[in-house]
Amino acid sequence: MAELGHPALRVSDLSVSFTRASVARGGADAVPAVRELTFEVAPGEVLGLIGESGSGKSTVGLAALGLHDAARTRVTGSIQVGGVEIVGASEKRLCAVRGARAAMVFQDALAALSPLHTVGAQLAEVYWLRHPGAGQAAARERASEMLELVAIPAARARDYPHQFSGGMRQRVMTAMALINSPDLLIADEPTTALDARVQRQVLRFPDELRREHGTAVLLVTHDVGVVAEMADRMLVLRDGRQVEQGPAEKLLTDASEPYTRALIGAAPTLRTEPGTRLPTVDDPDPAPAPARAPAARWDGAADARPAGRDKSATATTVPAAGRPVPPIAEVRGLRVEFPARGPRLPGLRRPPLQAVRGVSLAIAPGETLGLVGESGSGKSTTARVLAGLQRPTAGTVRFDGRDISAAARSTALRRELSREVQLVFRTCTLRSTRAAPSSRSSLCRSRSTPDRARPSGGSARCGCWSGVGLRADRLGRYPHEFSGGQRQRVGIARALAVEPRLLIADEPVSALDVSVQAQVLNLLMDLREEFGLSLLFVSHDLAVVRHFCDRIAVLRGGEIVETGTRDEVFDRPSHDYTRELLASTL
Amino acid sequence: MPLADDPGGWVAGLLLPWLVLGFVNAAVFARLSRAQLLEVMHEGYVRTARGKGLSARRAHLKYTARGAAPPLVQLLGLEAGALFGGAFITETVFGLGGVGKLAVDAVVGNDLPTVMGTVLLAALCVVVFVAVADLVVAWLDPRVRLA
Numbered sequence: 001m002a003e004l005g006h007p008a009l010r011v012s013d014l015s016v017s018f019t020r021a022s023v024a025r026g027g028a029d030a031v032p033a034v035r036e037l038t039f040e041v042a043p044g045e046v047l048g049l050i051g052e053s054g055s056g057k058s059t060v061g062l063a064a065l066g067l068h069d070a071a072r073t074r075v076t077g078s079i080q081v082g083g084v085e086i087v088g089a090s091e092k093r094l095c096a097v098r099g100a101r102a103a104m105v106f107q108d109a110l111a112a113l114s115p116l117h118t119v120g121a122q123l124a125e126v127y128w129l130r131h132p133g134a135g136q137a138a139a140r141e142r143a144s145e146m147l148e149l150v151a152i153p154a155a156r157a158r159d160y161p162h163q164f165s166g167g168m169r170q171r172v173m174t175a176m177a178l179i180n181s182p183d184l185l186i187a188d189e190p191t192t193a194l195d196a197r198v199q200r201q202v203l204r205f206p207d208e209l210r211r212e213h214g215t216a217v218l219l220v221t222h223d224v225g226v227v228a229e230m231a232d233r234m235l236v237l238r239d240g241r242q243v244e245q246g247p248a249e250k251l252l253t254d255a256s257e258p259y260t261r262a263l264i265g266a267a268p269t270l271r272t273e274p275g276t277r278l279p280t281v282d283d284p285d286p287a288p289a290p291a292r293a294p295a296a297r298w299d300g301a302a303d304a305r306p307a308g309r310d311k312s313a314t315a316t317t318v319p320a321a322g323r324p325v326p327p328i329a330e331v332r333g334l335r336v337e338f339p340a341r342g343p344r345l346p347g348l349r350r351p352p353l354q355a356v357r358g359v360s361l362a363i364a365p366g367e368t369l370g371l372v373g374e375s376g377s378g379k380s381t382t383a384r385v386l387a388g389l390q391r392p393t394a395g396t397v398r399f400d401g402r403d404i405s406a407a408a409r410s411t412a413l414r415r416e417l418s419r420e421v422q423l424v425f426r427t428c429t430l431r432s433t434r435a436a437p438s439s440r441s442s443l444c445r446s447r448s449t450p451d452r453a454r455p456s457g458g459s460a461r462c463g464c465w466s467g468v469g470l471r472a473d474r475l476g477r478y479p480h481e482f483s484g485g486q487r488q489r490v491g492i493a494r495a496l497a498v499e500p501r502l503l504i505a506d507e508p509v510s511a512l513d514v515s516v517q518a519q520v521l522n523l524l525m526d527l528r529e530e531f532g533l534s535l536l537f538v539s540h541d542l543a544v545v546r547h548f549c550d551r552i553a554v555l556r557g558g559e560i561v562e563t564g565t566r567d568e569v570f571d572r573p574s575h576d577y578t579r580e581l582l583a584s585t586l
Numbered sequence: 587m588p589l590a591d592d593p594g595g596w597v598a599g600l601l602l603p604w605l606v607l608g609f610v611n612a613a614v615f616a617r618l619s620r621a622q623l624l625e626v627m628h629e630g631y632v633r634t635a636r637g638k639g640l641s642a643r644r645a646h647l648k649y650t651a652r653g654a655a656p657p658l659v660q661l662l663g664l665e666a667g668a669l670f671g672g673a674f675i676t677e678t679v680f681g682l683g684g685v686g687k688l689a690v691d692a693v694v695g696n697d698l699p700t701v702m703g704t705v706l707l708a709a710l711c712v713v714v715f716v717a718v719a720d721l722v723v724a725w726l727d728p729r730v731r732l733a
Contacts, residue, residue: 065637067633067636067637091641091642092641095639095640095641096639097639098636098637098638098639099637099638099639100639103637103638104637106630106633106634106637108630111629111630111631112630112631112633112634113631113634114631114634114635114649114653115631115727115728115729116649116652116653116726116727116728125638125640126638126639129638129639129640130639160728160729162728162729176634176638
């Protein structure tokens with residue numbers, strides 16, 4: 001129980017810096033991660049600590065439990081957990097606080113749970129640490145109870161962490177933190193990389209505990225939606241310094257600092273005006289973009305839209321009104337099966353994994369089709385089939401009327417196809433030994449055909465590069481010298497270097513910070529207008545899809561459950577699953 | 587000095603050869619242990635263990651050591667197998683009549699059956715020890731087990 005009168009967590013003038021002992025530079029440099037931070041969390045309160053990557057929020061969470069490596073970190077100031085001073089405390093005092101008074105839910109459950117011990121054993125250990133008098137059996141009992149509490153069948157206590165799904169692992173971590181009913185729970189990005197529905201589930205438990213036991217929660221995240229759901233108060237961090245602090249309601253709707261407004265506005269919600277430029281931290285109040293003209297429907301229903309640059313003789317541009325425009329890419333009755341893993345002996349063989357079962361889609365020229373679904377729904381597989389990288393087991397795949405189902409096996413066909421269709425991935429993996437531009441210009445060279453009037457070499461490179469907003473002096477750098485957002489831009493530049501007509505983007509912004517995500521989305525919107533691209537945008541984030549796409553297709557378990565225009569799907573969903581997904585979007 | 591007659595003398599006589607063989611392998615193990623422990627120490631689950639309230643000693647003994655063990659066990663299997671196959675130089679230096687000396691003498695003296703026998707013995711030892719090591723690693727690290 002918290003000592004009466006003490007806040008669950010009190011941080012005063014906290015500064016954390018990491019010392020980089022680099023002898024070559026003449027001694028240790030100190031990289032400040034957190035600077036003079038002061039805040040309090042009262043019992044039963046939820047404080048959302050929000051900021052971009054590198055803002056120091058995880059550092060604060062770790063410092064609160066004294067988990068930093070003493071050899072490499074300098075912590076000054078004061079942190080009091082339930083009245084107990086953490087900074088400079090002895091090992092014994094820290095051990096007494098951890099797991100009992102305060103507990104932490106770490107970010108990446110797969111890395112944070114020991115792969116060598118069963119889940120039940122790891123849970124029981126925490127309990128037994130605080131109640132050494134209780135026998136092993138009692139600890140196991142309690143572990144099973146906690147698992148049931150987080151909706152995991154107790155029979156699974158004998159399983160290892162790698163045998164669980166991501167959401168379940170996160171719940172196990174939550175159970176581990178809550179097993180001793182701590183006064184303070186520190187949740188470090190508890191829902192990153194989880195689907196919307198699973199996020200909701202995972203957030204439920206700390207909330208329940210808060211109401212039952214009056215546990216205070218320090219919620220560290222970059223996801224504004226999560227904070228909006230759960231937090232009473234918010235603290236915005238930037239580069240280790242506090243930008244603003246106050247009641248969540250107020251900060252979400254009417255923050256006083258432009259940085260806060262930009263951070264909150266950068267994440268599209270289900271209520272953002274679709275197609276508008278998102279605010280970013282460099283540009284908190286963007287000018288409204290001209291409304292995007294509706295794309296040509298492939299059945300000719302809507303007005304044709306004016307195309308971007310006219311690139312080749314087979315331009316997919318303005319058709320005569322009333323004449324249906326053929327889709328630029330389509331799949332009909334697509335089935336993709338993966339052979340089962342396991343022994344190949346007859347009788348022991350498991351059925352093949354059906355990733356895609358009978359999907360039919362069409363993308364009109366100039367249109368952006370959004371493909372939504374949870375993990376494992378088959379969206380990436382479908383995208384890869386359209387890009388010619390995955391062989392369909394059955395069904396037809398056409399690009400511009402030509403059958404491309406053989407592309408996965410035929411290098412020549414794939415090379416031809418790659419002049420028209422390009423992929424952008426979630427994390428842009430570039431060859432780490434080649435400087436970025438050379439990998440792209442080689443792409444340009446190999447793809448260019450005589451009939452495409454293209455300026456040679458250097459100026460083409462610069463054109464693509466500056467088109468994505470990267471400075472020319474960065475051309476010679478290696479991929480690892482770029483940040484995540486910059487690498488995505490390089491990936492986009494690479495994809496656009498050959499001036500494709502169809503761009504397939506598979507979760508291009510999921511791994512990015514909310515502000516960087518906004519920048520990349522704005523960039524894609526600009527490029528889309530400029531090049532007249534057709535896009536297939538695959539994502540699990542409904543709000544982003546709604547913001548960016550004209551039409552949506554919802555996938556579940558390899559099948560399409562609903563398709564329609566953006567307004568149809570989001571305002572008048574016809575399928576229960578779509579409604580469920582919408583309801584879980586924070 | 588046969589073991590049955592004089593155990594103390596047996597140990598005394600073999601102590602130096604043991605140390606010699608041990609030193610050679612110890613260097614490799616020390617290097618590998620250090621690298622493994624350093625790597626595992628910074629893994630997420632060790633930090634979780636500390637976050638649970640385990641003392642540094644307990645956390646490292648229970649988690650870091652076990653996490654660092656698999657490659658060491660595999661190396662042990664290989665080395666043990668090789669050792670049982672024969673350690674020629676050590677045997678010669680200490681004047682012990684061992685399998686290694688037997689094998690080399692047979693090769694030099696064109697004694698084919700003996701050569702075949704010693705080679706087979708060495709191979710068998712390596713296979714058995716490596717197999718045992720693999721089983722131990724599977725016990726230590728559940729991710730390695732067959733589905």
